[in-house]
Amino acid sequence: xxxxxxxxxxxxxxxxxxxxxxxxxxxxxxxxxxxxxxxxxxxxxxxxxxxxxxxxxxxxxxxxxxxxxxxxxxxxxxxxxxxxxxxxxxxxxxxxxxxxxxxxxxxxxxxxxxxxxxxxxxxxxxxxxxxxxxxxxxxxxxxxxxxxxxxxxxxxxxxxxxxxxxxxxxxxxxxxxxxxxxxxxxxxxxxxxxxxxxxxxxxxxxxxxxxxxxxxxxxxxxxxxxxxxxxxxxxxxxxxxxxxxxxxxxxxxxxxxxxxxxxxxxxxxxxxxxxxxxxxxxxxxxxxxxxxxxxxxxxxxxxxxxxxxxxxxxxxxxxxxxxxxxxxxxxxxxxxxxxxxxxxxxxxxxxxxxxxxxxxxxxxxxxxxxxxxxxxxxxxxxxxxxxxxxxxxxxxxxxxxx
Amino acid sequence: xxxxxxxxxxxxxxxxxxxxxxxxxxxxxxxxxxxxxxxxxxxxxxxxxxxxxxxxxxxxxxxxxxxxxxxxxxxxxxxxxxxxxxxxxxxxxxxxxxxxxxxxxxxxxxxxxxxxxxxxxxxxxxxxxxxxxxxxxxxxxxxxxxxxxxxxxxxxxxxxxxxxxxxxxxxxxxxxxxxxxxxxxxxxxxxxxxxxxxxxxxxxxxxxxxxxxxxxxxxxxxxxxxxxxxxxxxxxxxxxxxxxxxxxxxxxxxxxxxxxxxxxxxxxxxxxxxxxxxxxxxxxxxxxxxxxxxxxxxxxxxxxxxxxxxxxxxxxxxxxxxxxxxxxxxxxxxxxxxxxxxxxxxxxxxxxxxxxxxxxxxxxxxx
Numbered sequence: 001x002x003x004x005x006x007x008x009x010x011x012x013x014x015x016x017x018x019x020x021x022x023x024x025x026x027x028x029x030x031x032x033x034x035x036x037x038x039x040x041x042x043x044x045x046x047x048x049x050x051x052x053x054x055x056x057x058x059x060x061x062x063x064x065x066x067x068x069x070x071x072x073x074x075x076x077x078x079x080x081x082x083x084x085x086x087x088x089x090x091x092x093x094x095x096x097x098x099x100x101x102x103x104x105x106x107x108x109x110x111x112x113x114x115x116x117x118x119x120x121x122x123x124x125x126x127x128x129x130x131x132x133x134x135x136x137x138x139x140x141x142x143x144x145x146x147x148x149x150x151x152x153x154x155x156x157x158x159x160x161x162x163x164x165x166x167x168x169x170x171x172x173x174x175x176x177x178x179x180x181x182x183x184x185x186x187x188x189x190x191x192x193x194x195x196x197x198x199x200x201x202x203x204x205x206x207x208x209x210x211x212x213x214x215x216x217x218x219x220x221x222x223x224x225x226x227x228x229x230x231x232x233x234x235x236x237x238x239x240x241x242x243x244x245x246x247x248x249x250x251x252x253x254x255x256x257x258x259x260x261x262x263x264x265x266x267x268x269x270x271x272x273x274x275x276x277x278x279x280x281x282x283x284x285x286x287x288x289x290x291x292x293x294x295x296x297x298x299x300x301x302x303x304x305x306x307x308x309x310x311x312x313x314x315x316x317x318x319x320x321x322x323x324x325x326x327x328x329x330x331x332x333x334x335x336x337x338x339x340x341x342x343x344x345x346x347x348x349x350x351x352x353x354x355x356x357x358x359x360x361x362x363x364x365x366x367x368x369x370x371x372x373x374x375x376x377x378x379x380x381x382x383x384x385x386x387x388x389x390x391x392x393x394x395x396x397x398x399x400x401x402x
Numbered sequence: 403x404x405x406x407x408x409x410x411x412x413x414x415x416x417x418x419x420x421x422x423x424x425x426x427x428x429x430x431x432x433x434x435x436x437x438x439x440x441x442x443x444x445x446x447x448x449x450x451x452x453x454x455x456x457x458x459x460x461x462x463x464x465x466x467x468x469x470x471x472x473x474x475x476x477x478x479x480x481x482x483x484x485x486x487x488x489x490x491x492x493x494x495x496x497x498x499x500x501x502x503x504x505x506x507x508x509x510x511x512x513x514x515x516x517x518x519x520x521x522x523x524x525x526x527x528x529x530x531x532x533x534x535x536x537x538x539x540x541x542x543x544x545x546x547x548x549x550x551x552x553x554x555x556x557x558x559x560x561x562x563x564x565x566x567x568x569x570x571x572x573x574x575x576x577x578x579x580x581x582x583x584x585x586x587x588x589x590x591x592x593x594x595x596x597x598x599x600x601x602x603x604x605x606x607x608x609x610x611x612x613x614x615x616x617x618x619x620x621x622x623x624x625x626x627x628x629x630x631x632x633x634x635x636x637x638x639x640x641x642x643x644x645x646x647x648x649x650x651x652x653x654x655x656x657x658x659x660x661x662x663x664x665x666x667x668x669x670x671x672x673x674x675x676x677x678x679x680x681x682x683x684x685x686x687x688x689x690x691x692x693x694x695x696x697x698x699x700x701x702x703x704x705x706x707x708x709x710x711x712x713x714x715x716x717x718x719x720x721x722x723x724x725x726x727x728x729x730x731x732x733x734x735x736x737x738x739x740x741x742x743x744x745x746x747x748x749x750x751x752x753x754x755x756x757x758x759x760x761x762x763x764x765x766x767x768x769x
Contacts (some may be wrong), residue, residue, distance in 0.1 A: 036558050044644045058562075058735055146646045150635060150732025157460035222731045223638060383562065384734045387645050 036383075040069050044148050044387045047285065047397030051374065053386070055112025060386055063378035064373055078350075078361025081326045083109055084184060086361065091178035094399040095363060097342045098138050099133035099169075102182035104303035104339045107263065111335035121318040122186035123265050126313045127167070129198060130183060131304040131311075135206070137342035138286050138297045138304075141394040145294060146217050148391035149226050152299050154217040161209055164202055169193055185324035203305050210302060218298050227294060228285030229387035231377050241373045244366050246300065246391060250280040250293035257340040263370045265311070274310040275303045275400050290392035297342075297394070329356055343394055361367045361385040367399040407621065409433045410527055434527050441521075443567035446667040447478035447674035449720055453667075456724045469735060478689040481660075488656035493556060505661035508547030512668045515540035516587030519675050520595045522709035523699070533594040534586070534651075537676060538579060541631070544665055545571045548640060548650050549663075555653040562692025566735055567640035570630055574637075578627035580750035584620035585680040585759045594676075598684025606691030616757035621681040623750050625722070628673040630742065631665060635727035639735055674719025678712055687711045695706055733769070 039050035048069035054062035074093055078086045090105045091098040103126055110116055143158030166176045172191055173181035181188050217223050232241070239252035248255055256277040258266045268274060278299040279293030330352040338347035344366025351360040370393050378386050407756050410430035417426055451466065454477065458465025470476025518533040518540075520526040545567060552564020570709040585721050587629050588610050589597050611617050630637035641649035678684060685708035710738050733741070 044648060045696070128671060146731065149752055150642065151730065152463050153728050156463065159464050170661075217731070220731060225737060226731060226734055251718060292404060315426070382736065384639075384645050384732075386640070 004360040033302075036174065036325050038386070040302075041278060045397075046144060046391070046395060048373070049390075049395065049397050049400070051378070051386075051390070053378065055383060057299075058384075060378050060380045060381050060383065063067075063375055063386070064068055065374050067371070067397075072402065074402040075361050075363060078358055082355065082356050083330055084112065085360060086358070088178065088180045092398060093363065093402045094341060094343065094346070094367065095177060096396055097133050097180055098177065098179045098215060099129045099340065100341045100346060103130050103181060104263075104337065104341070104346045104348050106182055106184045106351075107339060108335050108337040108350045109330060110331050111337050112330045112350065113184075114331070116185060116188055116322050117326075118322050119319045121190075121205050121315065122320045122322065124315040125172075125187050125191060125249055125320060126182050128196075128308050128311050128315075129172070129179075131307045132165055132168065132199070133200075134187045134304045134342045135301050136162050138301050139165075141297050141342070141384050146223075146393045147393075148219060148387045149223055151217055151220070151223065154213060157209070157212060157216070164205075166194070167200060170201060171198075184328065186319075186321035188321075190320045191316070196312055196315060200307060200387055203309055203312075206305060207302070210298075212303075213298060222344070224291060225387055226286045226384075227290035229289050229394070230285075230385045231290045231381065231392060233288040233377065234285045234374060235288065237266060237373070237376070241376075242367065242369050243344065243373060245341065246293050246296040247344060247370045247373075249278060250296045250392075251288035252280055252292075254279045257338055261338070263337070264366055269307060269310055275306045278303060284384045290388050293392045293394075327356060329354060330358075334360075338364070341366050343396065343399070344370060345360070346391055363402060365399040365402060367393075367395045367397075371400050403493075409527075420476045421580050425661065429646050434517075435513075436515060438527055442513065442516060442668050442671075443664070445671055446664050447482070449667040449671060450478045450481070451475065451676050452620075452717075452721070455691060456721065457728045460725070460728045463681040470543075475688070481733055485657050485660040490657070491655050493653045495556040501653075503758060504551035504554060505658045506547075507550065508544045508665040509546065509661050511540050511543035512665045512672065514670060514710065515545070516672055517560050518594065519672065520598075520712075522705040522712075523599070524705055526595060529595060530593065532592050534582065534592045534597075534676065534680070537594075538575075538582075541669060541672060541768070542571065542575060545638070547665070551654065552650040555650070557653050559646045560652045563646050563652070565638045566642075566646075567633065567650060569735070569743070570633075570637065570651075570738055573583050573739055574627045574630035574746070575622055576743060577746035577750045578631055580747065580754060581620045581623040582676075583621065583754050584614070584617055587754070587761055588614050588617065589609050591679070594684070595719060598679055598686060601686045602691070602694075605688050606683065606686040607680070607688065609686065612681075613756050614760050616753045616760060617681065618639045620750065620753040620757070621677065621751065624677060624681070624745055625719075627742075627746060627750075628677065629723060629726065630738065632669040632723070634670065634675055634723050634729040636733050637738055638727075638732060639738060642732055644732075666750060670720050670723055674716040674723070677719050678715035679701075682706065684715075684717050686707070732751040 017174070033056050035056050036053045037050065038053050039045040040048040045051070050066040050069065052066065053060050072092070074089050077089055081145065087102060087105060092103040094101055110118070139158040139162045143155035144156035146152070169179055169181070170176050172195055173179050173188060233247070233251045235251050235253055237252055238248050243251070248385045254277060259270060259277055262270060262285065278296050280287060281294060282297055284291045299366045303386065332352055332354040334351040336347055336349040338345045345364065346366055347364030349362040349364070350358050351358070353359050374390065375387055380388060410427060411547055413426050413430050414453040451474070455465040455473070466474030466477035468474055469480045492501055505670060509525070515537045517527040518530050520529070520537045548567040549564045552560040586592065589600050591597050591600065599611060611621060633640050643649070646652070654662065688702070690708045690711050693704045
C-alpha cells in the first residue's frame, strides 16, 4: 500500500520516538494508546490505590495515581478527641507498623510535656516493639513483593515468621495488628514473664530463616532480572521528591533518622555501634533500582535484630509508665517529631492550647510522599515493570489516604 | 498396528449378528468419548488436588484437609460442584457467542489431542501413525480459545492476556517442535505406542534419554518449552494474576472458568505424557519388562503395569511443573520472548544437528 501521509502531516512528523531512541512510523495503521484503569480493585495495588495508565501495547506512556479511597479523616478526628483517645487512630494509618505510629504520636505529645520523665525500661520496651514491628512490616513488604513478581512461596515463609512476631505482640498487649500499646508517657503495661526471653529466641530463629529469604528470592536470578535496572530513581530525583526510608536509601542517599536525628535510645546505641544503616549500592544494576530498594528492606531486618539484641542485653526491671495524670491536659505549644517508620519518616505535628483536645494534628506520612514518585517513574516501563515499581515503593494505602 | 480402535474391536466381538456397522462405529465413538472425558476429569481433579497439596507443603501449610476426610481428597469434587452451581454470567458488552465458544474450543482441542494418547500398550482411543503430530497440532488449537476469550471478554486485562498468549505460543511452538525432533531422530516413529515399544530393550531401560548424548539437553529444552506452552509458571504471563488480574479469564466465572482450569491441567498432563513417551521410555521400565516376561504381552497384568508406569512418569512430570511453579518468580514478557527466540530455538537446532551427526556416526544404536 502506498505510504500516504495522513492529513496534513508529513511522514517525518508522524514518526514517534520510542524510549529506546528508535523511530516508529505508522504508515496506514492508526493506533491509539489504551487507557487502562489499574485499580482500585487490582491484586497488585496493595490496597485500594487507583492508577490511570496509558499504555502503548505493553509499554506505559503515562500514569496518574488517584488516592483517597481509604480516607478516614484521621487528622480531623485528632482535633475532636482527647489526646489519649487519638492513639487508636494512629494504629490505623500504617496498619503494618502500628507500633511505630503509636511511638511517633506519643513522642510528639511528650515533646509538649517538658516535665515528663520516661522510665528507662519504657524506652527499652518501646524500642524492642518498634524494631520488631519494623521486621514484621518489612516481611510483608518482601513477601508481597515476591507475590507481585510472581513468586508465591516467599510470601508464606515471610508470614511464618511474622506470625510469631504477632504472637509476641499479642502476648504483650492483646492485639495482633492495631496495638495502641506504646502510649503517651511510656507503654501500657510491662512485658509478661518470659516475654523477653522469647524475643531472644525469635531473634535466633529469625536469623536462620532470614538466610532462606536471601537465597530464595533476593538473589534469585529471575528476581534479579525482573527488578535490576527497573524503576531507577537517581539520587537527585529521590531528594527532589522528598522520599524517605528504604526508598531514599535504595537510591544511595545515606540518611536514617535513627542515626542522623537520634531519638529515644538510638543515640546511646550509636555510641556502641549497635547498628548500621543499609544503603543501596547498585550491586545488581543501576543505583536506585527496584532491587536496591528490596535489598535495603531485607538487610534492614537484620539491623533491627541487632537493635533488639542490644536492648535485650541491657534491659532492667523497673516501671514502664511515667507520671501521667488520668485526664491529660497538655501545656500550650506546638511540636513536630519525626521518627523512622519502616516506610520512611513518619512526622507528627501537634498543637495544643492547654486543653484536653489537640487544636491540630497533622501527619506527614512516608507512603504519601513515596507514592508521588510513581507518576514520573512509570512512563516508559512495561506493564509487568509497573507492578514491580509499585511493589517496590511498599505503599500502605491506609497511610497515603489516612 | 492398524488404525483401529480398541472399543470398536471389542464391540464387534460382543455384538449380535445383524447389527449394522455404523451403529457399532457410533457406539464405539460414544463409549470412547465417555471414557476419555471421564478419565480426563478424574485426572484433572487429582492434579488440582495434588497441586494444592504440593503448594501447601512447599509453603509450610497442609493444603485442603477437610473435604472427604482423608487429606481433603474430595476437595476438587466439592469445588467442581460449587462451580457448577454458580450463576452463568456473561458480562455486559461481551461478544456472547465468542465468549461461550472459547472454553468449548479449548476443551475440544485438548480432548482431541488426548485421543492420540495411549493408556496402555493395547488400550488407545486412536492409534495414529502421526500421533505426536496430531497432539502438537490439536493442543496448539487451545491458543485460539485463549485469544477468543480475551477478545470476547470486553476487558482490557483479558485482551492483554490474549495477546501475550498468542505471542508466547508462537515463540515456544518452535523450540518445542524442534526439541522433539531429537528423540524422533533416535526412535524413528511418530506413533506413541510404537515409540514406546521401541524402547523395550535392556530390561525395559533402553530409553531414548540414554541412547544419544544430545537427548538430555533436548529434554530440558522440551520441558522448558512445554511450561510456556501450557502457560505454567514461570511463563504464566497470559494469566499472571498480579499483573493482569487473571489475564484472559478475568471475566469468566463458574463452570466456564473451570473449563479453562480443566484445559490447563489436561495440557500439563498431555505434555508430560509426550515427554515420558519420547524421552523416558513410555511404558517401559524394569517392572514392565518383568510383567511382559512372566505374563506375556497379551495379559491384563502387563497392560496394567505398563499403563501404571506411563501414568507414574507423567505424574512425575506434572509434579515437576508444580514444583517449579511454587519456587520461581515470573519472567517478564520481553524476557519470555527473547528467551524463546534467542536461546531456546538456536539451542534446540544445535541439539538436532548434534544428534543427527551422532546418529550418522553410530547408526546401530536404534532398533
